[in-house]
Amino acid sequence: MTGHGEGWFALFPDCGAALAVASRLGTRAERTITHPSGNPFVVGDWTGSAEARNDHGIFVALIGHTPVGARELAAHIAGLRDVDAVDRLTTRLPGDFHVVVEAHGEIHARGTASGMRRLFYATEDGTTVAANRADVLARLLDAPVDDDVLALRLLDFVPHPLGDVPLWRGVHAVVPGELLRFGRSAPRTVRWWEPPRHHVPLAEGAQALHDALDQAVRTRVDAAGSVSADLSGGLDSTTVCALAAGVSREPLPVLTMPSRDPGDDDVHWARLAAAEIDGLEHILLDIDDIPLFYSGLLDVRGPVDEPLPTILDQPRQLVGHDGLLARGSRLHLTGMGGDHVLWGHPAHHRDLLTTRPLTALRSIRGYRAQNRWSLRETLAVLTDRRPYGQWLADVADDVTAPRPAPHSPDVFGWDIPPRLPVWATADAAASVRRSLREAARTAQPRGAGRALHNELHTLHHGTRATRVLHQVAEHSGLPLASPFLDDRVVEACWSVRSEERATPWEFKPLLKSAMRGRMPDALLRRTTKGEASADAANGLRENRERLAELWRDSLLAKAGLVDADKLLDITLRPSSPELRHGGLDATLACEVWLRTI
Known part of the structure; x- marks a missing residue:
């Protein structure tokens, strides 16, 4: 490397x-x-x-x-x-x-x-x-x-x-x-490290976040000399581009990957950023050059440490990198990690119920309205007093139950209850239950309360996923760097009062405050977030025969962890809800990972 x-x-x-x-x-x-x-x-x-x-x-x-x-x-x-x-x-x-x-x-x-x-x-x-x-x-x-550990990775969420x-x-x-x-x-x-215990108002924390991010970006640019960056159009990548352009000694090549989703406005915001921020050389890829999801899975390079779905993104994430290498880039900056450190966890408002109940209830009502949670479901989670070990032992019983609704009020609890896909074998389910129950005997939460536990768990899952993609990129010749995940940046974010950075009323208020006056105001007013559901749906349809080939010679099936016939049948029906919401990416990651090692 x-x-x-x-x-x-x-x-x-x-x-x-x-x-x-x-x-x-x-x-x-x-x-x-x-x-x-x-x-x-x-x-x-x-x-x-x-x-x-x-x-x-x-x-x-x-x-x-x-x-x-x-x-x-x-x-x-x-x-x-x-x-x-x-x-x-x-x-x-x-x-x-x-x-x-x-x-x-x-x-x-x-x-x-x-x-x-x-x-x-x-x-x-x-x-x-x-x-x-x-x-x-x-x-x-x-x-x-x-x-037994591999079986756990078939879960949609692997709990701490x-x-x-x-x-x-x-x-x-x-x-x-x-x-x-x-x-x-x-x-x-x-x-050797504990999360910050002293918390400051948002305005004070915003300056600290800007300084930490600026130092993180500057360190990379100074070391590599010639760098490039992602410009997705989102706030996180745009922030990194603005900071890098300010210290780069030459025009900064920034790469935008369009989506096939007609409702995705990322390209609009990326073009606006390229026009408003000095020193950017904007490279907008052609939509026909963007691989669909699930393309090129057998070409994934390895090995990597662990099977996480980011390994499946390799063909998409690395498109355009050859051109950046030809321009002389030695390091590619990303905005990955911003979602994990800037999004204050809703469970903070549960913790506030005992000290600032009116503030907490107002925010909880906001989350309920946004996600259309029923009052009964929300109260059931808020009044759940089980210690973490008991919660972990209880969810072991339900790993094969139907999945909870997306964006459920479980975000106020210890974690989202994990589920196995319908194609997991009985042996895999038994193994997962044993592992969860064994861990429950001694498991302690990552933090004293549900909010800190969830934030640390979210952060560590995010760094594991990002780290795997970094490992993949090193094999391609253009390493990645994700400044939002530097320790000093994390500390700056988590030093801000939870109720000011965790809010249903505004999108990433801390980052907006940190970059106000340092980035055009128009870019800070964005409230939408792009996603690539059309690329994923089209990818399932277009690549179903290639996916079927994986299951016909599945290493997971040979290990007795998945039912290959069931997977094959579901894969050939790409509109089936079992495929779209059933943990396909986790299973694919395990299958592809086994082949890379």
Whole structure:
């Protein structure tokens, strides 16, 4: 992997047994950092790192997008004598990077709190090895796929904590917000990050968000030199384009992908942005060049860490990238993640019922009116007092029940109840129920209340999906960057009072306030959001025979997880509700992922 993507790396303790494991990487690794003994320490293929060692025996590497160079890092750690002080220092630095610290045989390593950069670990012959990708460890240790975990991925929503479980037996995940310690001692994880506890008014938070986003974009542009960006016409991508154009040394190529949906006004807003924002070179793709959904599934490049539906978007998401590479782009900026960090969760208003009931009730009525929820359904969710573990155990009983209505009042609860598709086998359903019930025995919510739990769960699901698409893009030669998912940006968003950023009355008020005066007002007045339902419907119809071929030789069916005959029958009837609303994308992602590995 080249360019300014994440790449891959593995971390090894300073011992002879680790040397034997590292030797299995053979010629795959392009870079190696060694321990003072000469044994391999960091092995892989990555770009964008700063490394320094001080006089007290502490080594620090920042791997990823950071404005801190080796000289500045050395100055930062010069007087530090313990690893905890290094941990405190690195949490304050801007960017999107892994932190690897080694002192006297003990390794501390972490990704980002958002989950865009992850860590995984496994133990082989008593030696712990860590890596930034689960599939790297799986190949290194020849770990088998865990069919019980794969069955969980057939769910439309994988509830916490099961979404963080890697797909390979013996490979363990470090939860975002925790760091891994290993080396001379057994591996253990320690929490290093908590969401902001002090909250400010929207106007104050808007300035902090602008500054954090500007720093995130500037860091990427400064490092890559020549960049490009998505310009979907939405607020998130338009914000990134405006900030990037302000610091780019040359016209910024921005790419717009039109939709076949006649009601989608994204192109109108993209053209308006290109005309109003200085320094943009607008590239509007021809509609005939845009692949339909579900096209080219057998051409999906891998491997990637996990089966998420974003892997299916590869043919669409990467269209036009060859032209951007020809223009010299070395990194492509996206607005992905904006929806996950800017959309304050409605459950905040449930939490406000005890402290500010009138404010909470007014907003809850607004959500009810927008979504046409019945009073009875809404009250049932609002009065549900089950602890998280009990809720998780209860939903295990209903995984094969009919799906709840889209946009149900369950958003005020712990999560949307997960459902399996109708083509899941009885064995798959039994496996999923066992996994949910086992997890329920010890499961704790991500946050103290339903709102924080939901926001963290939404964020981490979003970063997992975005991260997979980033991995796919690296294989294509033009890496992606998603500045909205930098930790400092997330913190800036979540430092704003929940009732001001989570509201049924206005679309993304925090971002609009952050960019007011920095982007044409006309662009901030948009209240619609484009979607590609026509492309999806047409894609199902046009590609049904290709999809049928997948099921005729299905690896999921061979594993006993899906009924291939039922899938084949439903696929050949692309208008059937079981196909349109039945979890097809999750199943396809699992099937395609199995083929890439």
